[in-house]
Amino acid sequence: MxxxxxxxxxxxxxxxxxxxxxxxxxxxxxxxxxxxxxxxxxxxxxxxxxxxxxxxxxxxxxxxxxxxxxxxxxxxxxxxxxxxxxxxxxxxxxxxxxNMTIDAIDVVPEAGLSKILNNAANTMTFDVWAKVSIGFVFCFVILFLVYYFAYSSLRKRLAFLGSLASLTIVCITLLFAFHKFNLDKKNKPAIVFAKEILVKTAPNNRSEESFRLHEGTKVQILDTVDDWKKIRLQDGKTGWVSSEDIKAL
Incomplete structure (x- = not known):
């Protein structure tokens, strides 16, 4: 069956x-x-x-x-x-x-080690980083076996150096894989679909208007309260919008 x-x-x-x-x-x-x-x-x-x-x-x-x-x-x-x-x-x-969007939002630039790590981690997806790590684990195992069973001192030396290099790369790729995983976990982007929306200071219609956004603008979702989403722009501004006005990626 x-x-x-x-x-x-x-x-x-x-x-x-x-x-x-x-x-x-x-x-x-x-x-x-x-x-x-x-x-x-x-x-x-x-x-x-x-x-x-x-x-x-x-x-x-x-x-x-x-x-x-x-x-x-x-x-x-x-x-x-x-x-x-x-x-x-x-x-x-x-x-x-x-270029067709209306809102001109300044991006707060990253700096230092954080920028280097983020740029490196974002070169590949988490799945690809994981596959690369697994590939070098196999390389490490094979080279270590060659080192263990080789009779020639030259082959032992080369195999040992190769296995050591593979192990180092495994550690580096695992670091980038987990860093990419954390970046993706925190990353909750959305696109504004309404022609124009009023961004509020609190999750209700009675609150004051903080600023306005127009269709096509990319935002980050920080929190959800009922039918409201707390968003953050690339320049650091935050506010609350109706869930109907944006579409999560």
């Missing part, structure tokens, strides 16, 4: 993959024909099946950008960038979309 369920599950997954692949090609054709709205509908149909990919998010961003949909284009470029943080095409297109 279990085998039958596994087979049925496999066939369903394979059929769904084939269907999504066909939908993706149809959406790309619509995009190339300039039918951006119809292309978006096709891409979203794939998203509804819980299928996520860099290409899917990137193409959704491109289609929304063509329609001058500021917030959705930035949102999907950011989603693509989460999966491929070093992709230059995504970064360039995201920069073009961000």
């Amino acid at each position: 279990k085998k039958l369920l596994y087979i049925l599950s496999f066939l369903f997954s394979f059929g769904l993959f084939a269907q999504n692949d066909a939908l993706f090609e149809q959406a790309n054709t619509l995009y190339n024909e300039g039918k951006y709205g119809e292309a978006i509908d096709k891409y979203k149909t794939i998203l509804d099946t819980k299928n996520h990919s860099v290409e899917l998010y990137f193409n959704l961003g491109n289609a929304h950008y063509k329609l001058n949909n500021i917030a959705p284009s930035i949102y999907y470029y950011e989603k693509a960038l989460q999966l491929a943080p070093n992709d230059e095409d995504i970064k360039n297109n995201l920069a073009f979309a961000q």
Whole structure:
């Protein structure tokens, strides 16, 4: 019975993959024909099946950008960038979309060791850092075995130095992996989807207005109280907005 369920599950997954692949090609054709709205509908149909990919998010961003949909284009470029943080095409297109936003927010620059660690950790995702660590663990084990069983003093010396280097790299990559994990855990970005929102000093409509934001602006979610989100901007300003006005990444 279990085998039958596994087979049925496999066939369903394979059929769904084939269907999504066909939908993706149809959406790309619509995009190339300039039918951006119809292309978006096709891409979203794939998203509804819980299928996520860099290409899917990137193409959704491109289609929304063509329609001058500021917030959705930035949102999907950011989603693509989460999966491929070093992709230059995504970064360039995201920069073009961000140029359409109204809010000019100064970024508080990082400095010192924190900046170096963050920049290094963000070069790869947590999963990639973990895989690199595992790879060098295997290298360490193999080189240590070579050192242990080698008869030649030269081979022993080289194997020992190689295993020592592998172990050092394992420690460094693990450090970056856990640092990246902590960064991702603290990182709760969102995009403003409303045309204009009033940022409040407290999580209620009776509180005073602190400042205003417009669609496409990226914020960090700090806290949630009922239907309100506490946000922080890149320049350090904080305030409360309605949960309906932003969309978490």
